[in-house]
Amino acid sequence: MPPKAKKQKIVRSTTTTTTVSVVTSTTTAAAPPPSAPLSAVAARRQQLLELANKPSSPATPEAEEHLEVDNVDVDEEEKASLDSNESGDSDSDDASDQSEEEDGGAKSTNKEAITAQPNERRDRRLFTDPQSVSTFKPTRYNVVYLSNSGSPSMVLIGMRRGETLVFQGCADVIPLLGHSTALGYIMSGTAEKKRAGSKKNVRSGPKELDLSSISTFPIISPRTHALAVIESIALAGSQRNVLVPQQTTPTPPELKAQLETLTSQLASEDFDTVFAIRSASECGILGIEKVVPLFKGILSMKQNARIRGNEDEEKLTQIRFETSLPGFHPILEPTDSIAALRTPNTWQDAMQALIDSTVDENSQRVKRPPVSVVCGGKKMGKSTFSRLILNRMLNRYRKVAFIECDIGQSEFTPVGMVALHVIETPALGAPFTHPRQPYRAFFVGNSTPKDDPDYYMACVKELVKTYYGEVSHTRSWDESDDYHSEDEEDDHIPLIINTQGWIKGMGYDLLIQLLAYTTPSHIFGFHSPSNGDSNLPPSFFTTIRDQALNAGREQPKFLYVAAVVLGDDSNLSPFTKYHPADHRALALLSYFYLDQETGLGGDVENRNRLVWDFTQALVVRRPWCWDWKNAKGIWVLFDQVPPSQILYALNASLVALTGDKENPHDDDDGGETEISQPQPPVAADGAPAGQIVPLSYFPLGQYPPPPPEHTTCHGLAIIRSIQPSTRTLHILTPVAPSKLKKCNGVVKGAIHMPIHSSLDHNEDNSAVRGVAGVPWKDVPYLNYEAPSGTYSNNPSQPPSPGSQSPRLGYAPPVKIIGSDAKVTRKNLGRKRLQQ
Template identity: 75%
Template structure:
């Protein structure tokens, strides 16, 4: 029996917070010449056309048919936008299928009806997150020649800042500028130079060398604090200690273009001149199409329209904002924008580390510093570690970086601890600069709580690798550094370690073990005056001094660093929109859509800062690699005991790590993988007659995880499908072929691939709505929306045709895994409230 129509009394008000009284009574269904929503729309428009005051309210009687309303989509969208009176933020959270629900905009005045009140989203406008640089026709030169890449030359005075969202290629020409802690130096030396006007005034000729230049790709997404380019000046003593930047020869066309644009500027009026090009060609902007949540993290809709009455300043601003694709300068306070602001304690702590690189005579110290950054969650450790890394790259050609935060890694996807030898600065959020590690291990989870012993064993092996193979340049391959002189052969490589945010209970014990084994020279501890529970214990520094005294080591330098608390639920900060799980999904998607040349050399993988992404094809459409599991020397499933007969079902459509032998870094991969150091294990296999060649499976509990002393992780992969008849795994991975041939082990952990990796973001361009040309009704593992009334009545038929799947009700007996038991591991962690 269909539900009866309901009569609602709507009270419209012109007050700032509109309150509407809703009373519901039963009535018979009546017919009307117009649809119910159309009639409601006309009456609401009539109310708006009349003048009213907050004290005078007008009452309307509207009959609404609950079922079978004949409303077209355009009419409904127009009505919804009229009722909301706000942007799309409120409408995204509404449920169009629940006709009995009361609109959250309405508030009932009746005592028996719940009260609702509109809450407009609080805007986040930060006046400090605005560029102090103001573009004009004098300080910005544009390329005018046809056929040449679009480029802007920007002249900045000392102290001026340029905040932007998006991505851009920065070419420093004259002077110095900083971005994310790294100092960019102009390769075209400035010696009292000027344009024709300046030369006529000073009488001095131009002396600019454009034979070679440096370039840096800078990424500034809204998921993190935006990058800030600041013009600075440097003393001669500071410049002498800086390492020369990597340069490349300038083509004749580019050189002529730069000379033409430099002639448009009065060079003597500016301390710093940089060239800005669009970096959208790298393909990173395509990540916004994969996940709707990430739409707008790099791009901004341009609303700059000429009205005919703009002055010169406004015209210059509009041109500056719209000249480069993917480059969006922030020239006025913008909602949801927060730029990177480095606290004073951060600057002091970084200066302590920089001073430690110079000895008493002004030369470079023999033993480079080893720094450890520690503190609680959401305090800015990763950002501070990135700034330290970039600052040290101005003093050293290479800097080692060990990532211990497996939940939000800097250069690798989630679940990995890794040692990197970094040669180019990290100018962006973690998902914008994935790198091939020097050595890595797959822990298999976003937290070490499930296997802390294996987590510490992996970190200790990375520290041993640093001291044995990386700390000195004579043990590191320098064949790609021919642009440096031979005098740097004895240079050492400093180390930066970023730790996890788990500093309570077992997490604190793990931190103490790491510090005792690493023996750092500098420890940076984050401290928050307002959030004492996230601080390190008061006895932390005392404990470290005692450990150093007992071990006979020199006591490390301690520095307190003020925490920058991010993600406060009660604030309107833009960082509250993205959960740590969102950042992990973003890093995984960026990793798997990464483009890698199949014949790229291993040293190029570690040193190159030029990365490209390919989002033109969804992962489900791409051609996979065929990997013969006969070459697998071991397969592990961490944290779960899986019977050998079910191992293929567990591996299918899962995210795994591909491992190899440690000695395999320079060999052909013919070594032996030892699953147990005391005794060569005999893997458990399924030898059932008629089955394919079994896998070399090492069950949990009988065998340990892959030993860190003899293995390394080359990267992650998605097992798209399995073909048992040919013992073949079809895998998707960005690992290049030169390293894929060295993989001989598979490790599956508790990391799952994001749901959007299984969907087709190019569906709108497909002739058949669905995934990779398969209609929605034929796509497996998806639950189609079912109304609650149908579920209660027992008729669970999916939506017809090619409609997109949506979250809905389904019988538990038809949902695979619905009866799975979930172990709660957070019992007793919250303190009892008296």
Template identity: 30%
Template structure:
């Protein structure tokens, strides 16, 4: 455990390093000027590109040594310490020599490629050259000789490649995010499609990614943990604070920081409104072995284990929310906590980062307290309320820390950053919708990477046809009003609904040894019982989310669209519908012309579930809101 003196010494040592660019200093507001970010450490040393000096387009025979295509879209950069390269777009970077920092995370020379997502909706990341901490890197023989001759001692050599993920096409679906990656006119693209180096200034409305000083010191302290903590007492970091404070950004940066010293890191997502690796409505446990560079919608991936809440807030089902978190913490302790191995074969602990929801008053405060009891964290990262920082600079505010009086965990008090590190002009609802559409259009098959395909809208994608009377054991409606739906009203309640695909964890003696069941006459009925509670998280898990595109009452069948593979879907015999709804972007046909007067051949006035020109009227036209707990108005 670090003392206050050690923290002050670390802070002083960090501030004494002379960098022209530092993520620990405030910047001038570039929202209106669109110019180069302001004064980083009193000087600005933005990377200045010069062809065949520090920018090299790979020739065909040079690219073949890296097993790359020979279309001359691959570029090598030589970035010296203290130089910073602002980037917009999507690009694969491979650090061949030296050290760099990306989004607050230091990377050392390796042949592992990282995809960096830098959309205009979020602050602009920088590739910052760092002075190598160890002896100079010996350049590999396959780095072109002309690059070696122009690389000063200690410089970072970076390979840039085109990233063909298809993520930029999400803007064609979610029109509010159109041009998120590609419509930027800036010099310095150097022939790498989809990548723009904003060396002549950030586009209007963009801001640089800046880490507050308190964040930097807290992140640096992770690398100074005593060695016995890595084996006997795993690192458990709990991040909490009000919404909009930067919790998700800090949690992601903390995850990446831990991955620089640990082969695997676990991530427990308790924020069901702004989830990091899944769409909203899920509490999930993830195990990662590579850092992620980009906002949440760019790294949607299958969880190690997850449970479906079906709402962006735990307000309507706080007890079930806590039981799901308890089950995931138990899963971490039993299956993940000591599952890593060092190069010498010894067992290493897997650190855990816990990101919490931003509800910190009333019932929300009680939930945070319960999560703390369940997880028993070794480190806690508390964000100051934004209203307490009116007279102080959140970027340069010093860090404070204390010892928890009951659990003896170290508490770091961090400054809230507000919109400087979170999305600039989009609401949480917009980002939830973008994350959901990213999920439905992703391949969702690989744990290490994700690609997107938007060639077919959801209303034209071939769905799975499910015979509910045969393929399902139960259909459950949760959320406000779900317990009041009778069997006769089930079909309209399910239509165009988002459902959790739940797999029950059964105890089977051995594979293939079940007793054969006698054939039953086909009843063509839904397996639905009014008021059934959600399945216990101890005996179930959610493997994904599906969209019910249509329901047939006569044959008890439904059409389901989901990125989950068929073999995984076949194991899901329970559907749970919550209060989450498909955003309007998922209901429209982006193939059609903007001036089209119909949707898939149906006039706008006759399109079901869509209403234009204002809401309905009369009793029951508004969405029903219920509460299963008692709270004062100030606690909402």
């Protein structure tokens, strides 16, 4: 007896009824007579056939809504399911399974239309934004290609003022002439010569360009966020004079020769901006798509073979430009589920007001650098706005301090950390594309401060105190005029604080405390006309004003910014499919897959160049051995763990590595620390050999968390295993060896690694189905439950054909409540889908 057909969820369609009428390939005269009820698969086939034979018509808003809701890609598996169940669909006698899905219909014999329909379904556009398209159009006059071994390795682009280039993927941008912007940062050409005795740059011919030094800006543009936009702009002389010189490096001889070859073929005097683009796929970030199937396609795009021999020259030029560099995908026409970054006018006005406050009426930089606080509700664009003003301020200051208070959506660190950063290079990408080692940080241990608001506030205040005392060398913003440093850079380091989106109840009280302690010069408040519940309370302005008057301080400048709320009809967003939990998973995976040699603090000279290594899964990597003999303490936040169970609680968990606040006089041999191997049991502190040295454990409730006044967090780690006989924790971490030497504490919170960190994304190339060559039945701490009857009870017996899981192999048929297959569709590990 064929298996029972699976029910299919009915979505709202543009038609008023759900009756399906089928037109055969031989006649269209009359509808067939009513037949027996059909199964869900047959109804689905008839719907596909109807769409295949239906003439095209202009799309309506209702039709677009239907397309967005009923987004079901018919892949090879579904097509095979249709063919295999063809005989059972017409003979099915379980009418109750179809009563909710169809009113009647006839079986179609037109298999050719059925097999052709899946491709049409994939080609149908669900979301297209005409404004998210490049206004730059490639031609043979404004684009020059440099090819090595037959494939382009670099592209030189000439743009006129106002033209934009939207792209997905990753690329290295080398500005040569003119000015352009990307994510708020102004990139200046470094190849323009100066007249003798003049400070103004002059436009030089191709043979007069100065290519001795260049600036390179890695830009990573994933579709999980709004795509990056490069725009050609023109700056007046006064605007150019206040720009801080960009960091440049000597041009390698080979690269210099390549740039000279490209510039000699482009009439640079005809364009306002000229820059070169190289592929940045060697950084390794594209490998994150292999680790989590959900993130497949966030950086890469499928290149369709559209050259059929009858395209005109313009079309051929566009196709060549789109496929010119690996990992670089320009958006030259409306594309499904693509949205580019657009800056509202209120954002531009607010950023310009902040920039204007950095100079006086004589265009001289003011002595007091601004201290800005960005506040507002959730999903309003605070993080994006903070990133934009950070990049804009880097055009005025060599260094900008940044305090991240949003522990659920951090900009430079993984989830659960509040951190102070001193930024010197722009953040040109989504948060997971630019993790950085903080100047000082604390591990709160959760994605929200509601479980321990006092400790959260103590950590934030300590970061503000660190900024005033160690970064700007003052106790508050009001005292900046009284401090004068011999180094002008230390005298001018502004501060930007990005706050959390919790502005109700206790969250609002935390925000008021932060503003009272910070004494900012500018407050950016997000306001949404359509979503009043996410706005700050009406008393917010008066409360801050009264605080300043009572303390005798200068009142801050209030700048209200229009919110960009996801889900508004006026701002449809194609990346709403990625939720905050997905962004946190991206940040964690990006953090732990950083290359240890060039990762956080690994290579100071290439601090602007991050490298990821996704060739090996985390479970395969060789861990560090951390000796707890000299550890000052172990903390477990939010959970009561008996001392006898502490090792079990720490095993296979995500922890923070902490150290003392100041270690300036610690001896550092400067060499890299080799990975130590487990040693035989030795005596410790006079204890007999073989005796386990207990950890210094501070149970919750009896002791507070690590005091922020005396500690700091160096980074996160995964405890892969514990060897009590040698007092070692085997950990995986991207923290540099110089920082690992300073770690003397471990803190476990409520943050957990995504399930994909425990899997082996290279198992398809392994001879053994499992993780790192270990069969699934022997993999510890990981249990995959399958419906009963799917797998054999005998682990040694191979599964029957078609019963093997495409991802997790086979497992014993443990049948418990909730073990039925869940409709997650490559979304393994997303809690909100496990229903």
